């Protein structure tokens with residue numbers, strides 16, 4: 001066994017990998033949200049379609065996207081391994097506990113929250129990502145250039161009540177998952193410091209509320225034509 005495989009099979013190594021992949025996924029969420037907010041523009045989906053066409057055809061973005069999928073898989077598989085190990089060790093090497101009622105609730109339920117997000121992700125990727133990459137999305141002409149009308153697909157699904165409900169519930173789960181995960185990742189990586197703890201906590205909690213709320217707002221605003 002090399003030092004690297006030894007490190008990865010230790011519980012600290014696994015937690016560090018969870019923290020690093022989690023922080024990358026947090027970065028992905030911020031970028032994804034900025035792109036999706038273009039759906040709120042009253043331009044018939046033009047800005048979003050140009051953005052989605054660029055993201056799904058640019059070779060550099062596609063390479064980052066493969067890394068993104070790999071990080072999602074690693075984050076989930078390692079979470080499962082850690083949970084099984086924690087159960088066996090009766091919870092002695094679980095997530096670092098932070099103070100506050102919601103933090104304790106979220107830290108105990110990271111597995112359930114993560115599973116809800118995973119179910120959402122499967123539904124989400126099937127309808128949008130797989131449609132864009134393997135489906136037959138109708139084409140629209142924007143400034144003389146043909147681009148796929150992904151905004152039309154999103155608009156269709158965001159007018160289906162049960163679909164909007166799934167998004168809203170999943171975003172609540174995402175909020176709780178991030179509420180605990182953000183602080184826990186910094187603690188695991190040893191990046192917490194008495195001096196900066198307040199700032200890290202503030203940024204983490206603000207991100208956990210604002211980002212899922214904006215993600216949830218897009219289907220709600222579309223459904224009610226706000």
Ligand code: HEM
Pocket residue numbers: 032036039052053055056064065066068069117121124125128129132133150154174214215216218219
């Ligand atoms: C209003 C909410 C959301 C909308 C409208 C939305 C829209 C989309 C669309 C249209 C795609 C396909 C883009 C393409 O392949 O070109 C996509 C991909 C994706 N979405 Fe979302 N999304 C939303 C929320 C989320 C959330 C909350 C997550 C994670 C928890 C997420 C994770 C992903 C992932 C992992 C991909 C694949 C990205 C890649 O190709 O690397 N999305 N989303």
